[in-house]
Amino acid sequence: MKDFINSLYRNHSLVYKILLYISATFLIVYLFPKSGKFKYNFERGKPWQSENLYAPFDFAIKKTSSEVNAEKNEARNQAILYFNLDPDVKQQVTASFLEQYKSVVPDSLSNTTKSNLKEVGGDVIDKLYKKGVLDQDYDFSLNKKVVILENRIERSSGIYSDLTKQSDLRTIINSELVKKNLEEYFNQFTSLFFDIVEPNLTYNKAFTEKALKNELSKISYTRGSVERETLIISKGEVVEGDKYQKLKSLEAEYESQVWSDSNYNWIVFAYTLLVALALLMLLLFLRKYRQDVFDNNTKVTFIFFNIFLMVLLTTLVVNFDAQYIYVVPICILPLVLKAFFDARLGLFSHVITVLLLGSIVSNSYEYMFLQIIAGIVTILTVSELYKRANLFISVGQITMIYIVAYFAFFVIHEGSVENLKWETFGLFVLCGLATLFVQPLIYVYEKIFGLVSDVSLLELSDTNSKLLKELSNKAPGTFHHSLNVANLAEASANEIGANAMLVRVGALYHDIGKMKNPTYFTENQSTGINPHDELSSKESAGIIIDHVINGIEIAKKNNLPDRVIDFIRTHHGTSVVYYFYSKEKKINEQVDKLDFSYPGPKPFSKETAILMMCDSVEAASKSLKEPTSTKIDNFVENIINKQMAEEQFLNANITFKEIQAIKKVLKHKLANIYHLRIEYPE
Structure with a gap:
């Protein structure tokens, strides 16, 4: 045991590198998507670059998100509103009216007038409570379907406009008095009814939402299916419409059913092998060509930290919105490593990092080509980083290379420039501006890692x-x-x-x-x-x-x-x-x-x-x-x-x-x- 401890102590530098290598591998794998990767790259509106694609198995065609959202909105619009009815309220209001209406009716009136006023009061109550009186005004569409529940049993149905709002009381009283030519008693009746009228309908939000949830759950996320060996798309065909949706459905099927829980461990193992292999190449490069860097654990840690940082930033952006992937300033990596070490190490580390990122981003070939070319330009153009003008000029050149390379890829895919996405050029400009952050970043690294630029x-x-x-x-x-x-x-x-x-x-x-x-x-x-x-x-x-x-x-x-x-x-x-x-x-x-x-x-x-x-x-x-x-x-x-x-x-x-x-x-x-x-x- 003592000999083993002594051996560890003598080789502590190598042991540290092994632990760093293992830790970096698992941290990067942890950031990777834990599903199988569809082996074909495609974009809507662009030609299919691969050979004819046949369905490898039966799968359902998924609806587009817009189709699903439209059906959900339709379900919400057609959803029924449920109200609870209190059956005793009408009787209580009627009793209160019969008890109190004499107080507002003068004794000098004829029996006929008194009888008419009493009849009007009854008609008002019947009209108020025909469908029910709401406890408050709700912000619902007037055409919304409603169902009245009494003790959880459906009593009646209709539309929301049929229900009586408390604000309708004056109108109903006035209309009934007009029928009997008794308009002069409007104020007395209004005062009376405002005192005795009580709502008998209460909105049952929980039941309404439960019913809506039940209707939403019935919505199907698929439409039709594709049988095995069916031709999905031919080489050179434009990926659009139904063909695009079939490809997206097949891709989703790969990432869900084909790569099931039983295959999860195999996927993680395969990713681990790829990441470990890439990082091993970096270590071997340091061992063979940069022995002084390899022998310094702080410098090796610094290199691995920067690679992990680029993978982390890219993963966060992809998870947020993949269309902003080109905002991540990957070229900061070769800039930083060149500032502290040399151009060859900076470029080698950059290439290794881009190869790792190819497993995270979509259109990996296009992304890797752009980033590697940009990295090469970074190494070739950036010299004497301590001169501020040099950094601005180099960032401008890097941004231009991004734009030119992206333009070339777009024309190859589209065959024209009619639908050129100008906003992507804006992303490259933002990437260039973010690259200027390398100056304060170098200062921070100097303080943290004790390096000198x-x-x-x-x-x-x-x-x-x-x-x-x-x-x-x-x-x-x-x-x-x-x-x-x-x-x-x-x-x-x-x-x-x-x-x-x-x-x-x-x-x-x-x-x-x-x-x-x-x-x-x-x-x-x-x-x-x-x-x-x-x-x-x-x-x-x-x-x-x-x-x-x-x-x-x-x-x-x-x-x-x-x-x-x-x-x-x-x-x-x-x-x-x-x-x-x-x-x-x-x-x-x-x-x-x-x-x-x-x-x-x-x-x-x-x-x-x-x-x-x-x-x-x-x-x-x-x-x-x-x-x-x-x-x-x-x-x-x-x-x-x-x-x-x-x-x-x-x-x-x-x-x-x-x-x-x-x-x-x-x-x-x-x-x-x-x-x-x-x-x-x-």
Whole structure:
């Protein structure tokens, strides 16, 4: 058990990558649709691109959503309204009328008039309660069918306009009084009836909704069926009308019945295999071509996180409304990865992501073609991302490529431009605008993952920054030396295609450790006094060597990125402080060379190797007396060849051809610095 734990500890980096790989696979599969995917792509109004399609099994033809909605609306319009009847209300109102009507009828009236008034009251009550009096005015259509329920038993039926509203009371009273020529008693009767009339109909909402739900459940979602081996559509036919609905029905059948619960596990397993295979290719690419990235778990996590983020965004948009799929700024992925790593890794990751998204979107071929072309254009056009104008120009080019490619696909499918969907072009413009969000996103990633981009490098290259200001004040000679090295290193990096901005920043900060003891370095000794004269060779070498350690401490204290600190660590590699080593050796033959050697490590990239060469050449060039072109050439050759002999560039991915190119740049630059001129004969 102990051996197993020790083995896990020794291989913890690999174990982490395996867990990350498994987690990413399952998270992406979780976002995928959990149904079978219809193997044919088709769109309404476009020609059928595949071979003749025959029904693989019997299936029903589904109605369109508009047909189903029309039937539902019809059912709602024809729905019956149910009202509960209280049978005792009419008797109570009649009794109240007989009891109270004498109070409004003067005794001076004739018996005939009194009898007529009593008859009118009875007629009013009969008319009010013929169908029933509503408890309130409802906002229903007048032609709506109604059913009156008494103790849950249907008593009568009709339409909503037959029912009496309380607002109708005045009209009914007036009409009955007019019949008997007794209009002068309208106010008295109205006052009386407003006191005694009570509603006897109450809307039964629950029963009405239950009846409507029952009617809606009877609606069929299919119309007709297609038998097995029946021709559904021929190659080249336009997908429209009944053929389109048959294809949609077949597609739905695949996703529901064909891919049933019994096949669910197989579908998930198949998706898992595809996703795992795609992510494995990415890991193998990193292992083979980007070993430094592969060895850094933070960087691998960063790449996987961005891929998952693109899949998540696309899934959310597809689930919301698939027509907005082109709004998702997929090109942010290669932009971000190129900003932090390189173009090749950015493009490879982009292609892997688009392949994964092909399982989510419809018209996967068209989508994948557009996104891969856009990704290639992104990699080819976006350079020097820290320049804002470059990003706007590149986004414009990406948007144009989207529009041109979509236009081409549309013409291929339609054969004309008459029905061109201009709103889709608007989606591409929105996608381009969303891509501009890459700038703040890069800043956020730098803070979260501790990475550094060219944008941050540009900020660090500002010589007015706090740390470089401090260097120029405490060690002005070192600061001037760093500026010269930065210019040489930048020119050399441009010559061999290395990261010029990174090597320039590394050069500016590589000697910040000299701020601790500036006068112990010759470039800062302006008074002619050399403090090394009072120290032993070993002590002097220790102070010189310590500027690397001091530089690392100062850099970390000022939160410089690790990529910049790497230049401080490696700019002397494991070389020897030869002046003091030779001085000590004259005194003591048994001197330990390690006491006079820098701790390393050796340069492990093109950029750190460039800095070592430029730093050594620039520092030593100060000792050149009466420099000539020949002297400079030999001088540069000797210094760099010595470094190569000491195997200082063994861990750096730099070639002999590139080293020769760097030598050529350094010779040319030094010749310009010392203003060499051709000696003309007198």
